Amino acid sequence: MYTNKTKQQLYLLLCFFILTSQEKINSQIVIGTPNLGFTQACANTEFNNFSTTFVFSPESGLNASNQFLIELSNENGDFSNATTIYTSTAGSVTTSPATLNFSIPTTTAGENYRIRIKSTAPVATSSGSASFAAYYKIQDAPFTINNLVSTGAYCAGGSYLLSIDNPGTGNNNSPLNYPSLTYSWYKETSPTTSVFVSNGATLSVNQEGTYFVETDYGSCTSNSFSNRVTITEVTSGETTAGISSSLGNPFCPDQGPTVLSAINGNSYQWFKDGVSIPEATNQMYETTESGIYAVQVDLGDCSVSGVIDLISELFEASINVEETNTIEEGETLNITVTSTATSPAFEWFLDNTLIPEATGNSFNASNFGNYTVIITETSGCEGSRTFTFTINEAFDPFPDVEKIPNLISPNGDTINDTWTLPTKYVTGTNTEVLIMDNRGKIVLQTKDYLNNWPENDLELTNVNKVFYYIITTQDNEVKKGSITIIK
Known part of the structure; x- marks a missing residue:
């Protein structure tokens, strides 16, 4: 028989045992195998968000400080060096089932990854999920091989090397910029089928066919593939160097x-x-x-x-004047530009100064000088064409002069370059014009003077040359004098 004191002690011991057992029960949870919200984790720079759902029990077993973690295995499903890819905030997940979102690391590449769930308070770990393919496609855009040339050729008995361009032409996003990537080469067997040929960044081809290469992202569909190149075997002289x-x-x-x-x-x-x-x-x-x-x-x-x-799509254009043109003082020259440009705009310049009022395809020029017209296509294949031309004052070989000049300067500036006589002594008046040098040698004798002497280079030295003239009209009126040629 137990005394009352002994009974009391046994009762207290029983209560302590029950409380201790309950605390042990409350300090343990069980986490179920995570279910995947996807079949493949194919990520890239624009998408990297995946989910998993799991159950745990009991809910009351979680401490307020608990955090749930998602761990990712290696590409073979081994968790020995697992990577934590998600950690919840303390106390944020309290009910079961729970769904968590996560992203995969940029180095992920393989066919047999798994994830598992861990808790921190209390500590518990789920079993691994089902295996899944996971790739982070760091380069997921088309790229070029063979400098984007669609053909290649090798001599009989030789080979042709295909290679990924780095960086290639245009805006080519070469996967060679990412050293971790690997590649698979294929040969087309039909417009929609192909066979695997080899791995690597280059491929030596000694069989005719159409080839291409893809970045190796396993079972994840990828946009990282090259242009097709058709390879042929050739002999000398064939036109197969496709441009x-x-x-x-x-x-x-x-x-x-x-x-x-x-x-x-x-x-x-x-x-x-x-x-x-x-x-x-x-x-x-x-x-x-x-x-x-x-x-x-x-x-x-x-x-x-x-x-x-x-073929360049830049518009065609033409102008109706020559590069050098002449007009008389007070005259005008109409210049018209014809073009196939879409919505053309016109700018006219005189001696590099814009002519504000000239905005059409034609212009009446009355000033002497150097002109420029620029035609610009303002829509479609935008571009411009430029024409330049010069307008000079027309040369009058028989100007209305009163006196016989005794000084000329044949230096090519069109001013006083020739000995210009009054019109009553020139061609058509039957006047004889005789010119001699200072030794009496006749250098010109004509009854049809065209105001064009000297026509040839007089080989002037630093000393001015002097010539003498005798003009005899049909009425035997005689004019004599000297002509000084200055350099």
Whole structure:
């Protein structure tokens, strides 16, 4: 029989045991295997958000400071060096089931990743999830190979090297800028099917066919793939050095020069309209002009050629005057520009000064000087063409002068360059004009004087030369005097 005191002690011990057991129960939880909200984790710079749902029990077992963690295994599903990819804030997850969102690291690449859930208070760990493919596609855009040239050729018995361009032409986003990436090459078997050929950043081809390469993102669909290149086996003289234009054909020159590219070879020579282009001996050639371009490519054991009829979309234009024009004082010259430009704008300049009132395609010029007109296409393939021309005062070989000049300066400035006589002594008046040098040698004798002496270079020295003249009219009126030629 127990005494009352003993019974009391046993009762207190039983209560302590029950409380202790309850605390142990409350300090433990069980976390279920996480369910995936996806079948593949295919991330890139624009999307990297995935979810998982899990259960835990009991809810009352969580401490207020508890945090849930998501751990990611390695590419083989091993958690030995797991990476924590999500940590909840303390006490934010209190009810089951719970859904958490996470992102994968940029180094993720493999077919057999798993995740698991861990808690911190109390400490508990779920089992690993089902395996899934996961890739962070750090480069997920089309890129170029073979300098975007769609063809390649190798000599019989040889090979052709295809390689990823770095950086390549235009805005090529080369995956070679990301050293961690790997690549898979394919050969087309039909317009919609292909077979795997090899891995690597380059591919040596010794079989004809169409080839391309993709960045290796496993089972994750990717936009990181190259252009197609068709490879052929050739012998010397064949026209298979396919030429591509970086801006297309036709091209818009306001974007800058287009780059013409030929197939890969040992040496090159470019031609335009059948004429060799000096120093154009590289695989690529830049131009802004239309024309028929050709290239000869030395492949080593053989050589090939290629031709492209390159068309610039810049509008055509013409002007109705020559580069040099003459008018009399007080006259005008109508200049008209004709063009195929869309919504053209016109600017006219005289001696590099804008003529504000001249805004159309024609202009009546009355001033002497150097003119420029600029035609600009304001829509479509925007660009401009420029014409320059000069208007000089017309030369009058028979001006109305009263006196016989005794001084001339034949220096080519159109001022006092020739010995100009009054009209009663020139051609049509039957007047004889005789000119002698200072030794009496006749240098000119004519009855049809055209006010054009001296026509030839007089080989003047630093000393002025003196000539003498005798003018005899048909009425035997005689005029005599001297002519000084100044330098």
